[in-house]
Amino acid sequence: MAFETFADFLNMGGHGLYVWLSYGLGLLTIALCLYLPIIQGRETRRSLRRRIQRESVKS
Amino acid sequence: MASSWLPRWFYQLASPRWCYSITGKLIPWFAAIGGLLFVIGLVWGLAFAPSDYQQGNSFRIIYLHVPTAILAQSFYMLMAIAGAIGLIWKMKVADMVAKSVAPLGAALAVLALATGAIWGKPTWGSWWVWDARLTSMLVLLFLYLGVMALNSAIESETTAAKSTAVLALVGLVNIPIIKYSVEWWNTLHQPATFKITEKPAMPAEMWMPLLVMVIALYLVFGLAMMLRLRNEILTRERRAGWVKELLGS
Numbered sequence: 001m002a003f004e005t006f007a008d009f010l011n012m013g014g015h016g017l018y019v020w021l022s023y024g025l026g027l028l029t030i031a032l033c034l035y036l037p038i039i040q041g042r043e044t045r046r047s048l049r050r051r052i053q054r055e056s057v058k059s
Numbered sequence: 060m061a062s063s064w065l066p067r068w069f070y071q072l073a074s075p076r077w078c079y080s081i082t083g084k085l086i087p088w089f090a091a092i093g094g095l096l097f098v099i100g101l102v103w104g105l106a107f108a109p110s111d112y113q114q115g116n117s118f119r120i121i122y123l124h125v126p127t128a129i130l131a132q133s134f135y136m137l138m139a140i141a142g143a144i145g146l147i148w149k150m151k152v153a154d155m156v157a158k159s160v161a162p163l164g165a166a167l168a169v170l171a172l173a174t175g176a177i178w179g180k181p182t183w184g185s186w187w188v189w190d191a192r193l194t195s196m197l198v199l200l201f202l203y204l205g206v207m208a209l210n211s212a213i214e215s216e217t218t219a220a221k222s223t224a225v226l227a228l229v230g231l232v233n234i235p236i237i238k239y240s241v242e243w244w245n246t247l248h249q250p251a252t253f254k255i256t257e258k259p260a261m262p263a264e265m266w267m268p269l270l271v272m273v274i275a276l277y278l279v280f281g282l283a284m285m286l287r288l289r290n291e292i293l294t295r296e297r298r299a300g301w302v303k304e305l306l307g308s
């Protein structure tokens with residue numbers, strides 16, 4: 001461990017704001033990059049399924 | 060197909076159906092290994108790596124900044140190469156790859172610029188300087204945004220793919236400029252951490268977590284890319300028999 005206490009870890013030798021702001025932004029961006037296509041994929045499959053069902057009823 | 064000197068997987072890649080099925084099999088592996096490496100790299104870099112003797116703990120931003128900057132450039136090259144393959148062989152899947160990569164590359168470029176700015180404040184005393192490395196990275200972001208704007212502005216999928224491929228290929232000239240900007244011009248930015256021909260200048264306990272984070276982010280963003288690609292394949296191939304079969308049951 002590079003830190004003695006958990007408070008030291010959070011403080012990052014006075015640079016806590018910069019380090020945690022960076023990692024906060026990073027985690028948020030990565031989460032969005034994964035979450036958005038998953039939601040979009042669900043929506044795409046749902047609307048395609050509905051369309052396929054409509055077409056099979058017609059024919 | 061024009062010639063047979065290309066390997067078989069190249070032609071398999073051209074099949075949207077094959078791509079949809081192979082990415083479906085790869086996704087759980089990318090998620091498991093990428094997630095594991097990400098957690099290891101994060102804990103290692105933030106809590107266990109020694110602090111820098113000059114920069115103290117703000118240097119830990121490197122474990123996010125360098126991987127995102129590397130990936131933003133790799134994804135750009137992927138986008139340009141996929142675009143070129145789409146132009147030359149009229150491969151639909153290549154066009155879809157190029158389109159799926161663009162927003163992720165833009166997010167990575169934003170992240171590299173943002174973490175760089177946050178790191179620059181305590182280190183250089185300024186959020187931003189109009190320096191060669193920073194400016195060429197900003198140009199990379201604008202290239203991504205240009206590709207995304209073209210994609211959404213052009214109605215026809217094939218025309219959009221062609222125009223974005225040309226833009227991406229022209230913009231490729233920016234990649235060596237980013238790479239050599241720290242050598243060609245006087246800059247505040249420090250030189251590359253990893254070089255193929257030399258040992259890293261920092262000790263192993265500092266660069267090993269960095270390597271783990273680079274691999275982790277390749278896997279995580281590869282995963283995001285496959286998720287986007289699959290949505291794109293389903294949407295464009297919605298009239299194909301296999302999609303109807305897949306979703307109809």
